[in-house]
Amino acid sequence: MITVQQLTKRYARNTAVDHISFEVEKGQIVGFLGPNGAGKTTTMRILTCFLPPTSGSAKVAGFDVLEQPLEVKRRIGYLPETPPLYLEMRTMEYLSFVGRIKGLSGNELRRRVDFVMDRCAVADMKDRVLGKLSKGYRQRVGLAQAIIHNPDVLILDEPTAGLDPKQINETRDLIRSLAGDHTIILSTHILPEVEQTCEKVIIISRGKLVATDSVNNLQSRARGAGSVLVEVASRGGPLDPVAVQRKFERVAGVSGVVCKDSNANFSTFEVEGKADRAMRGNLARAVVESGWDLNELRTAAVSLEEVFLQLTGADAPAESKAAPVETEAAAKA
């Protein structure tokens, strides 16, 4: 649905987007992730034909943003960072206006306006002046205008920025519910948002593509081979962490054991190896067979936060200079 190749946008002094390539398939929700100033908004503006690229190409539904902008614009719904509202208009009037400039008219226009007001839960404010709406409502009206012409592609620039937690959840639910009909790209610098909403993540940092992969793959990639946290307690009497460690090292599938924390009664170990069911089962069995108690056994979940910091080089500056990694390939290998 969206094909971006070697896209570059240079300004007089800096390069906002530097040879970015990615593809988005029909019906996907893709999270566009990066710190502030990474080039997210610029990329989105190029996709919506608001800005022309310096070099490279971007195609939406097979139409090039430079060659056939009108065709691209017909197929795109765009919600900029601040919803583009005419604050002196009323909700319904505004949506009708947007519908008209997007090419709707007559019965179809009325039908779509009613539909999107319903869908985005703004129907109760249809005669309210936009300037008097709360931020959450404004954001929803912004979403409503983006989907009014039933576009194939939805581009949402930080759709939850500045909302309160309840509004954020509502907006996320709304976006997720739109996924079936539309291909969605949303940008954010909030990581849990991507974990909760998106299927695929495109991470950019300082204008460069850092990674593009599914949320699950990224998490497991950051986990590396995968590790398991095990908390073991003694059954009466003190526990010898060294004995536990030795025991674990002999369990099938384990490649390394680190004692993370230990005191008289219980110890926590990080066990590295193939974090599959078999290994976890073996670990549990080993603990119980040795007469200890198994207090906790869990895969060490890594949040996207850590992946993100790793990838954008906040923790490892050397990595950011490396070429963009296609982690899908890495995962298969």
Added chain:
Amino acid sequence: MRNSWIICKKELRSYFVSPVAYILLGLFAVVFGFFFWTGVRYFNDMGMQSMMRGQSFPMNINEQLIRPLVSNASVVGLFLIPIITMRLFAEEKRTGTIELLATSPIRDSEIIAGKWLAALLLYGAMLLLTAVNFVWLFAYGNPDWKPLAIAYLGLFLQAGAMLAVGIFISTLTRNQIIAGTVTFGVCLLLWIMEWVSGFEASTWATVLSYLSVLTHFDSFSKGVLSSKDAVYYVSLIAIGLFLTARSLESLRWRA
């Protein structure tokens, strides 16, 4: 065309939803009415005097009342035109709604045409209101309507040209005050440039005075339809709108 009309209706609505349109209409009507009243008084006094002196001084309502009246009206227009155009693009840039327009399947030219048309229609409404005054003139006098119509056409054309300049200036900034002030300055310069012809006869003075909007209004106020002057205004409109289109486009390359 359809898209321009949608934009035009939106702009007109926003003029009339805010007090702007009413203030402009009211102000123009009052000031024009004042000019009309003083003009009529002066005209009457002149008529009386010439009668009392027993001179058969030929009195001409078109020449002695309507002509100065229309010239005054065009000066008032000069003050009000920046107020009409200043928000057209500056406001869209400030609030970010320009992104909505620019990412909708409509052409820049349609946006510009729609906005210019809305501004022109508002000015047209202002002119229309002043017609009330002439109802009395036609009821109690016998002015020739053709020169009056041509004078109004001149007012309309001149406003169209200055509105086009104003719209262009509105694309250059996101600050309405700046847009309005600069528009006023530029229009004023376009106006007073004609003065150099009073004391200079060199080529540049001729060129400068030719470029002035005032030079070309003279024939219209006299009630003479001069194609040369009409072409000047139409060209100025075209240049203004063309510059607006270029400016919108460059906005995208720079933004």
